[in-house]
Every structure is written in C-alpha cells, then in structure tokens.
Amino acid sequence: MxxxxxxxxxxxxxxxxxxxxxxxxxxxxxxxxxxxxxxxxxxxxxxxxxxxxxxxxxxxxxxxxxxxxxxxxxxxxxxxxxMEEFKQVSEKQIIKLFPKIKKMKVPDLTEIDYRYMTYLGWNDIALNKLFLVYYLNGKLVGVEGKCTPANKKGFCLFCKRYEEVAFLSVITKSKPANATPDYYKAIGNYVCVNSETCNKNITDVSALEKFIHNSW
Known part of the structure; x- marks a missing residue:
C-alpha cells in the first residue's frame, strides 16, 4: 500500500x-x-x-x-x-468562505490535479480580485484581495520566482479592541498572476502561510 x-x-x-x-x-x-x-x-x-x-x-x-x-x-x-493531494474542496465550501461575494465564479474543480496544488487560487476579472483557498493549521481558510496586474515580470512573494505578477492587496479581518467602525488595515505584495504557475514553482510555504495568517 x-x-x-x-x-x-x-x-x-x-x-x-x-x-x-x-x-x-x-x-x-x-x-x-x-x-x-x-x-x-x-x-x-x-x-x-x-x-x-x-x-x-x-x-x-x-x-x-x-x-x-x-x-x-x-x-x-x-x-x-x-505525492500527497491537497484535500479536495467543494464549490459549496468555497462559497461559504466568501459570504460577502455574490455570484462568485468558482473554478472548475473537476479539472484540477490536486497532487500538484499547494493552494487553490484564481482570478475574477469582473471583480478585479484574486482568491486564495488554503489549509492553514488544518483549517480551510479563504483570502480575497484586490488584484492589480503589473504587466511585467517580477518576484513573487509565494514561490520566490521571477514570473508575471500582480499586486495583491488584502484588507485584514482583525481589528484592535478600541478600533473605530471605519478602521481597516491592508497588506499587500506582488504574487504570480497565474496561480497554476505559482503552484508549479513553490518550494516553501512559509511566505504563503505568513501572508494568509496576517490577512486574518
């Protein structure tokens, strides 16, 4: 076996x-x-x-x-x-991770070879957003952020390779106890435009997990 x-x-x-x-x-x-x-x-x-x-x-x-x-x-x-597969997720699970997004366009999950995936990522051009789904400490989490293509190659935060990148800006979910109602904090960095390419390159999940952790 x-x-x-x-x-x-x-x-x-x-x-x-x-x-x-x-x-x-x-x-x-x-x-x-x-x-x-x-x-x-x-x-x-x-x-x-x-x-x-x-x-x-x-x-x-x-x-x-x-x-x-x-x-x-x-x-x-x-x-x-x-090779250990990324634990498969359903469309229902993904939609539940992003309750504020109406009419979400979920990628075709039947076309994915989960062995070659560290995280699930996709772009929604209509919303100008990049979505990430990942198991952080065993828990399925989702991160969404504004995606602004750089229209050039650059250094990806996640895979550390020189690829076509976009600036991903995420509004963090955590707030200080004394925060005002309009308080928000955003973090951002350049990541691969094509998440499939990033998954083929990534050799270390440290930067990915830190970014996702800081998004919460």
Whole structure:
C-alpha cells in the first residue's frame, strides 16, 4: 500500500535539486564538484521532509546514485505515487468562505490535479480580485484581495520566482479592541498572476502561510 508523504511544494523542491544535480553532471568535469552538488541536493531534500520513515528516507536518498538523464527522469516518476493531494474542496465550501461575494465564479474543480496544488487560487476579472483557498493549521481558510496586474515580470512573494505578477492587496479581518467602525488595515505584495504557475514553482510555504495568517 502506497502512503503519500510528499506535498506539492516538497516535490517542487526535489525537482529543483534534481535539475541542479543533472546540470552539474552534464556540464562539470570535476568529480569533487559533482559530489558536492550531489551531497547538497540530498541534504536539502531530506531536510525539507522531517519526520519521514527510514524507507521513505532511503527512497529519497536514491538521488545520490543518479547520473544519466533517464535515471533522473525515472527518479522523479518513481516519487509521483507518493505525492500527497491537497484535500479536495467543494464549490459549496468555497462559497461559504466568501459570504460577502455574490455570484462568485468558482473554478472548475473537476479539472484540477490536486497532487500538484499547494493552494487553490484564481482570478475574477469582473471583480478585479484574486482568491486564495488554503489549509492553514488544518483549517480551510479563504483570502480575497484586490488584484492589480503589473504587466511585467517580477518576484513573487509565494514561490520566490521571477514570473508575471500582480499586486495583491488584502484588507485584514482583525481589528484592535478600541478600533473605530471605519478602521481597516491592508497588506499587500506582488504574487504570480497565474496561480497554476505559482503552484508549479513553490518550494516553501512559509511566505504563503505568513501572508494568509496576517490577512486574518
């Protein structure tokens, strides 16, 4: 029986390390340099998945034996059955997260491969908004914000990659005890316009979780 244990962002990190090692194997002639890259890749992968079993650790450590393009490809393919799916959500659950939004356009949830998703995100052009759905500390939460395309590439807060970005501005839900009725606080940053692209890139959820936490 297969027990999934690799989340999407962790799989992306593994792919990144595999790519770096494969590039070194193809372009570097010094064996010591290659071994250093190999050791670094293996260490970063293991560090990114704390609490794994000895069997799972040995499976991941197989990266230390790879040399050819076919072996790198097969290594990644062998890990796919062990990818842990983002817990599926229904349209009803999503609508409940955003009670103030009338006639919400929810993405086609049947088209999603939940293995390759760290968070659910989509744009509503009519509302000029970006919506995020994520399990924060086991609880399903939703964040909505004004989305202003930058019309250029930039550094995404969530995935740390250089992609087409938009400025996401979110009005936080928390208020000080002595706040006036018209009090509000907004936070914002540049994030990927295309959430699917962001999900393919993200290797660490720290910035994503901090942003969502601060939105509440």
């Amino acid at each position: 297969v027990n999934p244990f690799i989340r999407n962002n962790q799989y992306n990190l593994i792919k990144k390390q595999v790519g770096l090692l494969q590039h070194a194997c193809n372009t570097v002639s010094d064996p010591k340099v290659i071994e250093a890259v190999r050791y670094s890749a293996q260490s970063k992968i293991i560090d990114a998945l704390p609490g794994i079993t000895e069997f799972q650790k040995q499976m991941l450590e197989n990266i230390s034996t790879l040399n050819t393009s076919g072996e790198f490809h097969q290594y990644l393919r062998s890990l796919e059955p062990y």
